[in-house]
Amino acid sequence: MSVVYFSSLSNKKLNSPLNKIKKLFKKLSPEKYFGKNKLVAVKTHFGEFGNTAFIRPIYLRPIIEVLKDLKAKPYLTDTNTLYVGMRTNSVDHLHNAFLNGFNYSTLQVPVIIADGLRGENSVEVSIDGELLDKVKLAADIVHADGMVCVSHFKGHEVSGFGGAIKNLSMGCASREGKLEMHSVTRPKVHKDKCTACGYCKVACAADAIEIKGFAVITDKCTGCARCIAVCPEGAIGINWDETAENTSLKMAEYAYGVHRALRGNILYVTIATNISPACDCYPGNDKPVCEDIGFFASTDPVALDKACYDMVLKRVGGDPFKSIYDYIDPIVQLKHAEKLGLGSLDYELKEIK
Structure with missing residues (x-):
C-alpha cells in the first residue's frame, strides 16, 4: 500500500497554500532523490494559449525552492504537441x-522544451509492455538526473481524466511517441489545404513523402510526425484512429518507460484546482466539474491518480468524468500501470495541515 499525502485548500488560519505545497513535497524526502548539481526536470503542462485552467505558475515555486536548497539544478520543462497550435x-x-x-x-529557473525544436529530439527506451516493446521519449527528460512531475488533475477526452500518468506519458513522449499512443496509422494529408510546397518532403527523415500535385505519405513512413510540425499550411494532421482503451494502455506503458529511464528518481505532486472537464491543450476551457480540492503528493503515480479520482467522486457525489465521457473507463490506465509495476491502486491518504 502506498502513501498519498494531501493538503486541503480549506484554510481558516490563512496559511499560505505555497507553504502547504512545500510541506507536502518535503514529506516525500526529496533529499533521498536529488542532490548537489543534479539536473532535475520539473515537468508540468504550460497550458495552450487562451486556456486558463492550467496550474498557476506560482504553485511551482515552493518545489523549486526545496530543490535549490538541496543544491540541485532544477529546470522547468514540457514537450511539443502532436497537434498544430x-x-x-x-x-x-x-x-x-x-x-x-x-x-x-x-520562477528563477531556465525553461527547456525537452524534445527539441520540432519534437525530433527523441530517445528510445526498451520496456516489456503488452502493446509496446519500446517507447520514444523526450531526450532532455531521459537525460535528466531525476524529475518532479507536477500535474494538473482534470478531465480528459481520451483517458477519462488526466493526472500523473498522463503527464508522464503524453507529457514526456517525443512527437513520434505521442503519435504512437494516439494513432495506428501514418499522418494524413488534407488535400484542400496542401499547396505542394515540398517542405514536408525535405523534412522527412524516411524519404516517405512524394509530391503529386499534393503531398502523399507512402508506406515508408516511420511515424515520426515531423511533417505535421513543418507544414506551413497545417495541411498534415493526425489520424485519431486508436481506440480510447488502447490509448490508455499505451499511456500506462509510456509512463512506465519514463519511470525506467529515470531509474525511479521521480517524485509526484498533483494540483486539484480548476478541475476542468477537458485537457489544458485546448485554447480555452469550460467551467470546473468539481470545486477546488487542494494538493496531493506521493512517490507512487498510480496511487496518486487514484486518490485524486476518489476525492473528486466523493466531493461531487458521482463521477463527473464518466458523465461526460461515457465511452471511457478511466481506471483502465491505472490498472495497467499497476500490472506493469509502476505503482499500486491501494493507498493510505494522510492529510497534512
Whole structure:
C-alpha cells in the first residue's frame, strides 16, 4: 500500500497554500532523490494559449525552492504537441509558456522544451509492455538526473481524466511517441489545404513523402510526425484512429518507460484546482466539474491518480468524468500501470495541515 499525502485548500488560519505545497513535497524526502548539481526536470503542462485552467505558475515555486536548497539544478520543462497550435515547436512553445507565466522572472529557473525544436529530439527506451516493446521519449527528460512531475488533475477526452500518468506519458513522449499512443496509422494529408510546397518532403527523415500535385505519405513512413510540425499550411494532421482503451494502455506503458529511464528518481505532486472537464491543450476551457480540492503528493503515480479520482467522486457525489465521457473507463490506465509495476491502486491518504 502506498502513501498519498494531501493538503486541503480549506484554510481558516490563512496559511499560505505555497507553504502547504512545500510541506507536502518535503514529506516525500526529496533529499533521498536529488542532490548537489543534479539536473532535475520539473515537468508540468504550460497550458495552450487562451486556456486558463492550467496550474498557476506560482504553485511551482515552493518545489523549486526545496530543490535549490538541496543544491540541485532544477529546470522547468514540457514537450511539443502532436497537434498544430501554439506549442507545436520550441520557438512558439517558449513564447506560449512565457505568456502564461512560466518564465525566469516568475520562477528563477531556465525553461527547456525537452524534445527539441520540432519534437525530433527523441530517445528510445526498451520496456516489456503488452502493446509496446519500446517507447520514444523526450531526450532532455531521459537525460535528466531525476524529475518532479507536477500535474494538473482534470478531465480528459481520451483517458477519462488526466493526472500523473498522463503527464508522464503524453507529457514526456517525443512527437513520434505521442503519435504512437494516439494513432495506428501514418499522418494524413488534407488535400484542400496542401499547396505542394515540398517542405514536408525535405523534412522527412524516411524519404516517405512524394509530391503529386499534393503531398502523399507512402508506406515508408516511420511515424515520426515531423511533417505535421513543418507544414506551413497545417495541411498534415493526425489520424485519431486508436481506440480510447488502447490509448490508455499505451499511456500506462509510456509512463512506465519514463519511470525506467529515470531509474525511479521521480517524485509526484498533483494540483486539484480548476478541475476542468477537458485537457489544458485546448485554447480555452469550460467551467470546473468539481470545486477546488487542494494538493496531493506521493512517490507512487498510480496511487496518486487514484486518490485524486476518489476525492473528486466523493466531493461531487458521482463521477463527473464518466458523465461526460461515457465511452471511457478511466481506471483502465491505472490498472495497467499497476500490472506493469509502476505503482499500486491501494493507498493510505494522510492529510497534512
